[in-house]
Amino acid sequence: MYSELKDVKVVGMAAAVSNTWDNVREFSTEDEAVINKFIKTTGVEGRYSANPRQCTSDFCFAAAEKILEEKKIPREEVGVLVFITQSSDYYLPATACVLQNRLGLSTSCIAFDVNLGCSGFTYGINIVGSLLKTSQTKYGLVLAGDTSAREKSQKIRRKFGHSAELLFGDSGTATLIENTASDPILVSSHTDGAGYKAIIAPYEAFRNPDRPASEIPGTRMDDIEVFNFATSEATAQINDYMEKQKKNPEDYDCLVLHQANLMILKRIGKKTGFPKEKVLISLDRFGNTSSSSIPITLVYKYGDCDDERMINALCCGFGVGLSWSTVALPIDVKDILPLVHTDEFFEDGYPREEIEE
Amino acid sequence: MTNQEKIALLEETLEIDEGTLTEDTLLEDVDEYDSMAKLSLIVMMDDEFAVKLTGDMIKGFQTVGDILAVMEKA
Numbered sequence: 001m002y003s004e005l006k007d008v009k010v011v012g013m014a015a016a017v018s019n020t021w022d023n024v025r026e027f028s029t030e031d032e033a034v035i036n037k038f039i040k041t042t043g044v045e046g047r048y049s050a051n052p053r054q055c056t057s058d059f060c061f062a063a064a065e066k067i068l069e070e071k072k073i074p075r076e077e078v079g080v081l082v083f084i085t086q087s088s089d090y091y092l093p094a095t096a097c098v099l100q101n102r103l104g105l106s107t108s109c110i111a112f113d114v115n116l117g118c119s120g121f122t123y124g125i126n127i128v129g130s131l132l133k134t135s136q137t138k139y140g141l142v143l144a145g146d147t148s149a150r151e152k153s154q155k156i157r158r159k160f161g162h163s164a165e166l167l168f169g170d171s172g173t174a175t176l177i178e179n180t181a182s183d184p185i186l187v188s189s190h191t192d193g194a195g196y197k198a199i200i201a202p203y204e205a206f207r208n209p210d211r212p213a214s215e216i217p218g219t220r221m222d223d224i225e226v227f228n229f230a231t232s233e234a235t236a237q238i239n240d241y242m243e244k245q246k247k248n249p250e251d252y253d254c255l256v257l258h259q260a261n262l263m264i265l266k267r268i269g270k271k272t273g274f275p276k277e278k279v280l281i282s283l284d285r286f287g288n289t290s291s292s293s294i295p296i297t298l299v300y301k302y303g304d305c306d307d308e309r310m311i312n313a314l315c316c317g318f319g320v321g322l323s324w325s326t327v328a329l330p331i332d333v334k335d336i337l338p339l340v341h342t343d344e345f346f347e348d349g350y351p352r353e354e355i356e357e
Numbered sequence: 358m359t360n361q362e363k364i365a366l367l368e369e370t371l372e373i374d375e376g377t378l379t380e381d382t383l384l385e386d387v388d389e390y391d392s393m394a395k396l397s398l399i400v401m402m403d404d405e406f407a408v409k410l411t412g413d414m415i416k417g418f419q420t421v422g423d424i425l426a427v428m429e430k431a
Contacts, residue, residue, distance in 0.1 A: 037372070037391075037393055038393065041393040041396065041397070042393075222412065223392045223395070223396065224392070224395055224396070224399070224411075224412040224415055225412050227396050227399060228399065228409070228410075228411065228412070232409075263396050263397075263400065267400065
């Protein structure tokens, strides 16, 4: 479906990671030929990983703080906070509530979590933009991220199977949206739950609380199904979107795709008619960062630019659900802030066992 | 395209030394035929033959000959 968001505008974007960058060649135990092939296919040369006590919310918090401070936003004017993640702090309450307090926002604020992955950022623009339009509040925050490089549970730090273990990075992002006169933003959203098994962590929630020893822990992904889904459905959605906007690749400054893997990005770029130089890549440095990947790619490209110029970024997120969404965002380059590094984490005071390294 | 030409294309796609594969080669014996190689195979089949390989089709491939059989223009 298409949504049209009138008079809302992205006025700030930031992304945060730790200070720990893992070089794939150094931390993988695979032989060199396998690593070379992995890098060639996925484009991932390394990734930032969260320190043992850092959560996604810590990165989103740091990114949001950066925007609120740099842009001198009165905190009482932020009335919407949506935290999009698949690595929340707790089963309950919603991490968004904790973040509302940590960020010093007014209690007159809608705050909730959304469980989406790679389509999370583009969905978040739709959700927060829509809520801003039905309220009198001035600003809303889309906080999106995941710590997919590490899944943490009890004493065990779970590891994915080999390629997925190398593929993912940890990060969090913040995007500030203002309720102000602006050209409408068009968002296209799709869901196909028939593909729910393509990316799934089936155990240790409420449906299947106990995992048989024979079953692998954590998230499993069907690479081929995901590849075919991404290259067909995301491509179709982007092409339809451009047709609906009566635009073509020349009308956009860049195509910012969820950073799934390099082969998928090249394929979608080719099938949507975007020249290589317009398809932004951040996989090399950050890996696949789930719902962070679109804003982190913009930060990687424009975060250190001093220009004051508007860009029109065509963004498409696709993945777990299956869920996919496209939005063209006009953004002033000066509103895309430099990458934030943080090793800080929230101390909630609960007793805990140390995670084994 | 002859079978020899198809095998050469397959070797190039899977990054395997020329002359390694025959029609009877069992795919489970080919170390290079991993999940990343399968994605390259999907791309090659789409570009060269306009064939959309599904996950089920790929799971059904036992030998090199099974792949050659679908290397025809759709």
